[in-house]
Amino acid sequence: xxxxxxxxxxxxxxxxxxxxxVPLPEALWQRVxxxxxxKLFQRKLGVGAGVFALAGVLAFKLLLPALQSDEVRAPRxxxxxxxxxxxxxxxxxxxIDQALQAAYDRGASDAEVAPIWAARAxxxxxxxxxxxxxxxxxx
Amino acid sequence: MSLRPLAACLAFCASLSNAVMASAATPPVLAAAxxxxxxxxxxxGAVVDVRRANVSGVTLLAVTPGGAADRIGLLPGDQLLxxxxxxxxxxxxxxxxxxxxxxxxxxALQVEALREGKRLVLSGRADQETGAVLPKGxxxxxxxxxxxxxxxxxxxxxxxxxxxxxxxxxxxxxxPNRHRLTAGRHVLVVSESIDDSQFSSKQRQxxxxxxxxxxxxxxxxxxxxxxxxxxxxxxxxxxRDKMDSKSFxxxxxxxxxxxxxxxxxCP
Numbered sequence: 023x024x025x026x027x028x029x030x031x032x033x034x035x036x037x038x039x040x041x042x043x044v045p046l047p048e049a050l051w052q053r054v055x056x057x058x059x060x061k062l063f064q065r066k067l068g069v070g071a072g073v074f075a076l077a078g079v080l081a082f083k084l085l086l087p088a089l090q091s092d093e094v095r096a097p098r099x100x101x102x103x104x105x106x107x108x109x110x111x112x113x114x115x116x117x118i119d120q121a122l123q124a125a126y127d128r129g130a131s132d133a134e135v136a137p138i139w140a141a142r143a144x145x146x147x148x149x150x151x152x153x154x155x156x157x158x159x160x161x
Numbered sequence: 162m163s164l165r166p167l168a169a170c171l172a173f174c175a176s177l178s179n180a181v182m183a184s185a186a187t188p189p190v191l192a193a194a195x196x197x198x199x200x201x202x203x204x205x206g207a208v209v210d211v212r213r214a215n216v217s218g219v220t221l222l223a224v225t226p227g228g229a230a231d232r233i234g235l236l237p238g239d240q241l242l243x244x245x246x247x248x249x250x251x252x253x254x255x256x257x258x259x260x261x262x263x264x265x266x267x268x269a270l271q272v273e274a275l276r277e278g279k280r281l282v283l284s285g286r287a288d289q290e291t292g293a294v295l296p297k298g299x300x301x302x303x304x305x306x307x308x309x310x311x312x313x314x315x316x317x318x319x320x321x322x323x324x325x326x327x328x329x330x331x332x333x334x335x336x337p338n339r340h341r342l343t344a345g346r347h348v349l350v351v352s353e354s355i356d357d358s359q360f361s362s363k364q365r366q367x368x369x370x371x372x373x374x375x376x377x378x379x380x381x382x383x384x385x386x387x388x389x390x391x392x393x394x395x396x397x398x399x400x401r402d403k404m405d406s407k408s409f410x411x412x413x414x415x416x417x418x419x420x421x422x423x424x425x426x427c428p
Contacts, residue, residue, distance in 0.1 A: 114384045117328075119208050119223060120328065120329070121329040122223070124330055127329075128331075137350050137378065137381050137382045138329070138350060141381070141382035141383070145384075149226070
């Protein structure tokens, strides 16, 4: 039974092998090749445009400070120096740091200084959250 | 068993522990660091853990924004090996060596530090504090802080408090009526001493748990501006809207406040 099946299969294979090969139309290969080249070109174009855009952004960021005139930049610095709320908080942080140092100088325990560190962290968080807001106001 | 005696005992133990810890190295006069007329003092503008020194020096814990350490590029976590040539990595008294090194620099600051195993040498100018120039014999302007007196419990929910330390220095175990301080900013660490009667039974239990868990960490710091000839009255404000279990657990139910500022002549 199994040998019959094998013989049949072999016969089919022989007949298929004996069939004449049909030549492909000449234009097909040209079309496939043209399409492949077009895709390759599009890919290169995409990569090139991406690199160019990235270089443009980087150059803009790097050259922006140099391109801006002093007149444009000066008000930002003046505004930064005149932030009363910020300087108040900074004075508080300075006082806290001096208190912390005095506590460490006398050998205070970690538990003793913990409330001062907590106050410092709260103040610092306030200063950091105030910075972007201040910039926004100036901008 | 009633919680009230236990809470009272715990509050007493906490205040005793506060006082003992703070008074261990209490100098005889508070604010002794006040500068004499025209005297200059140089500072690093950072917090350095000078309690323990080893072969890697002392650890920089924080940098004051805009201070000398910040300006020269030191970062928290740096190990200070030497300041102005004075070694901090082979001394048993790094605190006094650091203070001496800063004063000897006369304003100049050179720091040798270790950052992630790399040795750095940074230099710049130290922060300078100068005492106001005063006529001979005249003391610097001063004011007071106090927790004594009757507090407005009903009208403003202000309650008794205890000042545990001022500017990092412990206060005496027997608190004086008022603490005399030089005019300017000061950092107070305050412990609440709110009467039990202000809390319900559940709230008393929650408070007891937080006091037992946090002990001296339950204290809170307050930065105050002492003006010449003025007395600041400090208390603990009970925050009625933060008296749920979660707020008690997070020690949010009170905060230290200056609730009154009155004139008080200071010599």
